[in-house]
Amino acid sequence: MEVEIKFKADRSIEDRIRKLADFVCEKVEEDVYFNSPIRDFRESDEALRIRRDDEGVMITYKGPKVDAETKTREEIEIRVDDYSKAMDILNRLGFRTIRRVVKRRRIYRLGDVTICFDDVEGLGQFVEIEMKSDDLESAKHKVFEIAKKLGFDPSNSIRESYLELLERYIPQR
Amino acid sequence: MEVEIKFKADRSIEDRIRKLADFVCEKVEEDVYFNSPIRDFRESDEALRIRRDDEGVMITYKGPKVDAETKTREEIEIRVDDYSKAMDILNRLGFRTIRRVVKRRRIYRLGDVTICFDDVEGLGQFVEIEMKSDDLESAKHKVFEIAKKLGFDPSNSIRESYLELLERYIPQR
Numbered sequence: 227m228e229v230e231i232k233f234k235a236d237r238s239i240e241d242r243i244r245k246l247a248d249f250v251c252e253k254v255e256e257d258v259y260f261n262s263p264i265r266d267f268r269e270s271d272e273a274l275r276i277r278r279d280d281e282g283v284m285i286t287y288k289g290p291k292v293d294a295e296t297k298t299r300e301e302i303e304i305r306v307d308d309y310s311k312a313m314d315i316l317n318r319l320g321f322r323t324i325r326r327v328v329k330r331r332r333i334y335r336l337g338d339v340t341i342c343f344d345d346v347e348g349l350g351q352f353v354e355i356e357m358k359s360d361d362l363e364s365a366k367h368k369v370f371e372i373a374k375k376l377g378f379d380p381s382n383s384i385r386e387s388y389l390e391l392l393e394r395y396i397p398q399r
Numbered sequence: 400m401e402v403e404i405k406f407k408a409d410r411s412i413e414d415r416i417r418k419l420a421d422f423v424c425e426k427v428e429e430d431v432y433f434n435s436p437i438r439d440f441r442e443s444d445e446a447l448r449i450r451r452d453d454e455g456v457m458i459t460y461k462g463p464k465v466d467a468e469t470k471t472r473e474e475i476e477i478r479v480d481d482y483s484k485a486m487d488i489l490n491r492l493g494f495r496t497i498r499r500v501v502k503r504r505r506i507y508r509l510g511d512v513t514i515c516f517d518d519v520e521g522l523g524q525f526v527e528i529e530m531k532s533d534d535l536e537s538a539k540h541k542v543f544e545i546a547k548k549l550g551f552d553p554s555n556s557i558r559e560s561y562l563e564l565l566e567r568y569i570p571q572r
Contacts, residue, residue: 262492262493263436263437264436264437264493272491274492285479285488287487287488287491287492289491302484302487302488302491303484304479304480304481304484304485304488305479305480305481306458306477306478306479306480307477307478307479308477308478311475311476311477312477314460314475315458315460315475315477318445318460318462318475319435319447319460319492319494320435320437321492
């Protein structure tokens with residue numbers, strides 16, 4: 227399970243992150259999201275994505291969110307060796323592109339927790355705090371504690387994905 | 400395009416292959432084939448496969464056959480880093496396992512043509528002669544010439560995949 231919370235932020239927050247956690251790397255992530263031919267992923271709360279960044283290409287499936295306060299969900303991810311062939315295979319199998327999400331992400335690490343400072347094209351800055359864990363309650367406690375240290379109010383946690391926010395605020399049609 | 404012809408063979412044929420072409424390698428290929436939730440691949444003549452061999456894991460999509468005499472079809476293939484996660488993603492997306500096909504394959508090379516001597520679990524020995532090319536007619540001519548040199552009658556070319564042969568001769572239910 228990927229236990230994850232997200233907050234709207236501005237550039238000033240990054241100073242606080244830097245004081246708390248270790249900088250890991252910066253990268254530009256270019257994601258393409260797909261919808262399924264058998265069920266509308268917007269309704270089933272699933273996601274299928276091809277991500278391309280400096281390190282390569284990944285295909286990720288995300289299951290429905292399992293928790294009311296966080297973005298926690300099953301995530302299955304495989305690394306693949308070719309972006310355009312991966313796109314072609316999904317297209318041939320009937321998956322259709324919903325839209326592209328591009329962000330500049332700076333990644334920080336604090337123990338087993340990852341803090342991302344994201345600058346998302348069209349949406350602005352966000353902070354994501356996440357850890358992989360099957361102990362949902364203890365992981366939730368941990369990520370919310372860090373959120374509070376960064377000055378966030380847990381009740382402002384955003385459960386919508388960047389894709390959902392873009393669909394809501396910047397409809398394509 | 401993958402221009403490919405196949406013939407039923409016996410062990411004696413491998414001596415002739417050895418005289419004609421260079422041995423490349425031997426491997427055991429374990430394939431799992433999937434059916435689609437939106438159309439029956441047996442009717443649409445498509446295929447989706449996860450292959451595991453000594454070199455790693457591949458996902459392959461095969462389009463419908465495009466030629467009456469050969470197995471020629473579009474093939475799109477990506478290498479992935481994790482077998483069981485690849486299986487999980489396809490399962491979550493609604494693809495269901497049809498069956499497993501296991502064979503010991505010895506690969507020979509003759510210029511840009513690949514000759515495979517296959518020993519397929521449940522079916523016995525076959526020879527596949529294939530080359531990648533977008534010039535279908537010239538590639539067909541080339542692979543059939545090699546088939547004749549090996550002693551095969553072109554009219555005995557088998558267009559069915561190992562999966563189809565297994566489904567026909569060794570039904571699972």
